[in-house]
Amino acid sequence: MSDAATKSDAAMKPGWTPRSAWAGILSEGSFGAKGPAGVTATAREDLGIASLIAPEDGEAALSQVVKTRFGLDLPTTPRTVVLAGRALVWAGPGQWLLVTENRTGFASDLQALSGLAAIADQSDGRAVLTLSGGKIRTALAKGCMIDLHPSAFPVGSAALTSIAHIGVHLWRADNGPNGAVFEFMVARSMAGSFWSWFSASAAEFGYSVHVGRG
Incomplete structure (x- = not known):
């Protein structure tokens, strides 16, 4: 591809700027x-926000890692537990939200739980x-x-x-x-x-x- 075509292609790509969910509201x-x-x-x-869904018979393993890494117990009833800027919020049987006060280190938190739960970053x-x-x-x-x-x-x-x-x-x-x-x-x-x-x-x-x- 020629330099001119490359520049033209780049110019047509829209620039995306991160925007608050409440912007304009x-x-x-x-x-x-x-x-x-x-x-x-x-x-x-x-905020860092991610949904966690434990696999069948996998809640105990997830609970152990969460306790070791975050010092938190997975709530098994409609509750939330909080420690050191992190919260685990019950979202249904075998489901939780991990919520952090900021996104510093959030990717590492999710990586530590990889393989133990279905994880979706909802930030x-x-x-x-x-x-x-x-x-x-x-x-x-x-x-x-x-x-x-x-x-x-x-x-x-x-x-x-x-x-x-x-x-x-x-x-x-x-x-x-x-x-x-x-x-x-x-x-x-x-x-x-x-x-x-x-x-x-x-x-x-x-x-x-x-x-x-x-």
């Missing part, structure tokens, strides 16, 4: 009712929000079918459900300065639809939006 600031925000939403960026395919505030449960109750009262959904609980016909994976993190903290994960393609529902639900309480890096 939400903006930082205060919205809704005036006064102190009753709800805080933090868009999570740069760019999911959108995650951390939701908190004194009115967060009331806002979520407008569409979430899960009872989020502390007696029914304590710290560490996880669930798969749907909100506004959108599949949602959620879990409760440690409490923050304003009380309960929830992590909400949706497919990237549904981020706009989820935000449309949530922002409308939170508007009457006033809400603030932030972007948080891993």
Whole structure:
């Protein structure tokens, strides 16, 4: 191929720039009712996210390596376990999500589990929000079918459900300065639809939006 043809071919290839799952969907600031925000939403960026599915009769071997490498026990009920910036979130029988605060060393983590589970890197395919505030449960109750009262959904609980016909994976993190903290994960393609529902639900309480890096 001639130099001219090579240059022409290169010029026709589109340039791809990494983009946040929340880009063009939400903006930082205060919205809704005036006064102190009753709800805080933090868009999570740069998380490492991978699905793990244990083969039949292979859960014990996976559990051993996870314990040795991460110091975590695989949750066998709808729970999440967290240590040193890594979380394992129950996603169904024999299934979990590995979530890390950033992607440094994430490829090595997945390589260490290779052959022990079916692994799919979901880092760019999911959108995650951390939701908190004194009115967060009331806002979520407008569409979430899960009872989020502390007696029914304590710290560490996880669930798969749907909100506004959108599949949602959620879990409760440690409490923050304003009380309960929830992590909400949706497919990237549904981020706009989820935000449309949530922002409308939170508007009457006033809400603030932030972007948080891993």
